[in-house]
Amino acid sequence: MSTSPFVAALVDELGGRCRVVTDGDLLTSYRQDMATVVPGGMPAAAVLPRTTADVATALRLASSYGVPVVPRGAGTSLAGGASAVDGCLVLSTEAMNAIRSLDPLDRVAVVEAGVVNAHLDRAAAEHGLMYAPDPSSFEISTIGGNVATNAGGLRCVKYGVTRQSVLGLEVVLADGRVVETGAATTKNVAGYDLTGLLVGSEGTLGVITAATVRLHRRPVVPPATIVAAFGSLEAAGAAVAQIVAAGPDVLLMELLDGTTLRSIDTWKRMGLSGIEAMLVVQVDGRLPDDAALVATLCTAAGAVDEPAVSDDPAEADELLAIRRLAYPAAERLGQCLVEDVGVPVSRLPEMIRRVEAAAARHGVTVLTVAHAGDGNLHPTFVFDHGATGIPDPVAAAADEVFAAALELGGTITGEHGVGILKRDWLERQVGPDAMALQRAVKAAFDPLGLMNPGKVLA
Amino acid sequence: MSTSPFVAALVDELGGRCRVVTDGDLLTSYRQDMATVVPGGMPAAAVLPRTTADVATALRLASSYGVPVVPRGAGTSLAGGASAVDGCLVLSTEAMNAIRSLDPLDRVAVVEAGVVNAHLDRAAAEHGLMYAPDPSSFEISTIGGNVATNAGGLRCVKYGVTRQSVLGLEVVLADGRVVETGAATTKNVAGYDLTGLLVGSEGTLGVITAATVRLHRRPVVPPATIVAAFGSLEAAGAAVAQIVAAGPDVLLMELLDGTTLRSIDTWKRMGLSGIEAMLVVQVDGRLPDDAALVATLCTAAGAVDEPAVSDDPAEADELLAIRRLAYPAAERLGQCLVEDVGVPVSRLPEMIRRVEAAAARHGVTVLTVAHAGDGNLHPTFVFDHGATGIPDPVAAAADEVFAAALELGGTITGEHGVGILKRDWLERQVGPDAMALQRAVKAAFDPLGLMNPGKVLA
Known part of the structure; x- marks a missing residue:
């Protein structure tokens, strides 16, 4: 492969100052991020600047040669936000770590x-x-x-x-x-x-x-942790709404659905059978009344046993361990498309029902965990490792999930971003006039359209 | 005064739907906001739309006739943000109050x-x-x-x-x-x-x-209120820094300087003589240890008496009354230019010293109150009611205050906005490249430059 004038200039100006990757095999690792369903193009080069001046040099060169630039941190995007395009410069900030x-x-x-x-x-x-x-x-x-x-x-x-x-x-x-x-x-x-x-x-x-x-x-007094199990998602969702309305000082409120719990139980044998939802809540440890309130509200909403309450950090870690197993447990089952919708908290039970209905309708497996206190759900669709791209039934189910989130007054992405995966949905959320403003803002910053092309705006 | 084609069209389309003001005497009240040092131009008309559709109609007409539009809420800007320009349409939202x-x-x-x-x-x-x-x-x-x-x-x-x-x-x-x-x-x-x-x-x-x-x-338990008096601003500033670093759950932390306290005392006879600074702090009433911590830190920083601590709402109102008197007390002394700089909290004592030095150097009166927990100061310059515009010595002192805020890593405006009064200072804070971006963003939203012209960007 012959070296392009851009790559030659890049090596010339930055090769002595920081790492410049031009080898095809090495460049392959810069094609994709953690959204593995997005294939990613082949970069012309990758650069790992050490200083802001290095970044400025790289961008000045890219701009003058008309080369698109794909910025990259650790590449953990679940939306294809750091996915490379053919012939681009991948600019990784990993060496700027002071x-x-x-x-x-x-x-x-x-x-x-x-x-x-x-x-x-x-x-x-x-x-x-x-x-x-x-x-x-x-x-x-x-x-x-x-x-x-x-x-x-x-x-x-x-x-x-x-x-x-x-x-x-x-x-x-x-x-x-x-x-x-x-x-x-x-x-x-x-x-x-x-x-x-x-x-x-x-x-x-x-x-x-x-x-x-x-x-x-950093809180000096360790938080109080409350874990409650429910026989139905509706009951857990009702507990969430009651807790949010009552307003204790919540630090964390996570919800796991039955499919997630079963996938964890199959793997780790934690005795979770018969549980259709679990709620993990932490409140400020200086306010024991708030912890008692959360437990009481869980019981009132139909928790199957007395909720576990602890202010011991080691015990809290054990209680939180189940939440941390949710993603690894899903990944054991196959390739994952981690979705990221948000709704007003009161619509959480309805949104979870819609996710389950969409999955059932298209015959696909979905595991849902939620940052319940924010109304932010991660329905995770699981499919064969062998598949390239998103299988049609998964895409159809995800589409219904996005539509439901918007119908319930929510958003297509609460924290992962639009990237490539949600690009075609953005206008459906914000409308044509706000899209025009987004494009005008983009043009104000990047008139040549070289910065991370194809992300956010199609 | 003959009616312009724009005003005629405005009356024609909106006169039957909402209030349209075209009378010269009545329009005078729409020239200025609370930044009385900014004279304000004479509007061609004012409109008080009742609905979003009315607003859209008014803006469509203004745009097609090339008439500038000055939006206005209650007109309480202290920076001239709602100051009219000659021949503009003032669009007041006061009738949209649902x-x-x-x-x-x-x-x-x-x-x-x-x-x-x-x-x-x-x-x-x-x-x-x-x-x-x-x-x-x-x-x-x-x-x-x-x-x-x-x-x-x-x-x-x-x-x-x-x-x-x-x-x-x-x-x-x-x-x-x-x-x-x-x-x-x-x-x-x-x-x-x-x-x-x-x-x-x-x-x-x-x-x-x-x-x-x-x-x-809304907090159910009333906050605990702590009031401490100091013999010097430095001592009060040190108390603020210590409190912020210790990190109690602060709801409010206000600082009054000696000049402010004396102007209140002259008026209300509250026995504040000899006090050079006062700190009023409120913390979450559910955390009595936090209230005790604040009082202890005030004493350690040199409070002249035992700080007053109360969790009684009526008593708290009395303690807060002094803070509420600060502006009226300044207004009794003359015309006011209320400034609004911000600095990192640790630089608060230094910033207050700089304000006093600038006022002394130019022989002008300044009273300073601060939202101390945010590092946001309101040095209020007082001058003769008879003056039109900002007297030169006040302008020179204010200029030094802005320069000091930037030198200490702060901002020329913490909460009042740029309006007209800070317009010439904005570029000194943000630099020419960020200014260019601001102009590009403005052009993206308002290509004809008709929206509140002359505010923020010169």
């Missing part, structure tokens, strides 16, 4: 895009602080990717999503200009909120190279 | 732009809920204006600013198209965050006609 500063007094950190979420959280923990947003991928995904997708997580029922933790950004625009947005203050209304606009823009407006983030106090 | 829905289960309300903040909060209170953002103008300012300026307030140290309470918007674009953004869910990553972009856009991107907002549980 925590530039961490100010315990103001509870603000400035971190480079390649810092792994859990690494930042552990650095904060040394000062009694925490980085609140905790997507399930927190041990491997990066802050840059988290910011680019406005990642959610388990704790965001209390602390909000990634956008609520980002105060400012360092961004390299498509033409190589470096822009800083926001301020290190919690209040700032100087001009349009470019920070918030870039959060969740999925690499289509520029490359996020660093973020100024808020940290929260 | 709460379209309030769902206590999902804690979501859909409210029209003209709903007064306090009215929404009281409607929420009937269900044990509250609308958290509480700018000082909450009894008179409207949700539309609050959203357009991303208003802050006292409670936002715990609950965040207006942007954190807005889930979705109904907006009429410059050409009359009606767009809905966001969703009724707490998580939503479907496309760019147009909702967040419109919040704080000060009427320059479109007219916000309705907002879908989150409500919070």
